[in-house]
Amino acid sequence: MNNRTRHHPSARGFTLIEIVVVLGIMGIFMVVSYPAIINVTAVRNLDNATREVQTYLHQAKLRAVDTKIVHRVRFYQPEGTYWAYEIERLQVDGTWVRIPGPPRKTVSRLFNVTVDLPVDGSNSVAIFSPLGSVANFTVDQNSIVLQSPKLDRPGQMDERVISLFMGGSIQYAKRKSS
Numbered sequence: 001m002n003n004r005t006r007h008h009p010s011a012r013g014f015t016l017i018e019i020v021v022v023l024g025i026m027g028i029f030m031v032v033s034y035p036a037i038i039n040v041t042a043v044r045n046l047d048n049a050t051r052e053v054q055t056y057l058h059q060a061k062l063r064a065v066d067t068k069i070v071h072r073v074r075f076y077q078p079e080g081t082y083w084a085y086e087i088e089r090l091q092v093d094g095t096w097v098r099i100p101g102p103p104r105k106t107v108s109r110l111f112n113v114t115v116d117l118p119v120d121g122s123n124s125v126a127i128f129s130p131l132g133s134v135a136n137f138t139v140d141q142n143s144i145v146l147q148s149p150k151l152d153r154p155g156q157m158d159e160r161v162i163s164l165f166m167g168g169s170i171q172y173a174k175r176k177s178s
Helices: 016-067
Strands: 071-076 084-090 096-098 112-116 123-128 143-147 159-164 170-175
Touching: 016 071, 016 084, 016 123, 016 143, 016 159, 016 170
Parallel strands: none
Antiparallel strands: 071 084, 071 123, 084 096, 112 143, 143 159, 159 170
């Protein structure tokens, strides 16, 4: 055999310096993109929590129309802590009973919640008539606001507002906190 057939090209790997440079570049990208990733996560969590409340209100309205029985969504704070809400049905004797089916829901403690609905006892309630309208509608008490402290920066849309209207419409909007 001559020298040409024995000679194999050497397998070249990465040097330590090349690996360190690539890791450094990746680290810089991670540091730069981290706040944006956190912001996107906070926005999605806020949007999801708000849509969950909005969907629950729609469910109560549709149940009232479907069953021809007055239903309400009752918002309350167990032991004055987080916000919880559930659907209840009006009984013939004038009392409210929790309906079977959708479980009680809660709003994460990550959000500041302002429930500005008419009060029944110690609870804020949205009452839906069999026609789907809001039976206890008042002009100055018709909203639920979820605000994320993680998004509380100038110019940031950090609040989600659910507004109820007399005809039964339920609107969802984004806004900057004031």
